[in-house]
């Protein structure tokens with residue numbers, strides 16, 4: 001279980017790098033490994049909600065509880081830009097335009113408060129346990 005979670009979070013970070021590497025060094029073994037990791041990732045994501053949707057100036061759900069090792073993805077479904085920035089500086093998204101996403105993997109238990117730097121009254125919380 002620990003191994004699986006670790007693989008998932010590494011994969012989340014590594015996918016863009018791997019895709020770029022694959023474009024340069026096309027190797028069938030790497031493609032296969034990447035497909036398997038994606039399948040695991042999908043399975044985990046359907047088991048636990050790991051998504052925060054930004055809509056109408058609200059982070060939803062406002063408090064999201066996830067297990068340690070989870071990659072949380074914020075999606076801006078609003079038609080104006082938003083950010084998701086940790087109050088303690090743990091994570092910081094770039095400005096997300098409509099339909100843009102930001103992901104962060106929580107490897108330590110705790111409560112992570114965050115807000116939108118453009119609209120500081122927009123706040124949310126990720127509880128990692």
Ligand SMILES: [Cu+2]
Nearest residue numbers: 082116118119
């Ligand atoms: Cu905002």
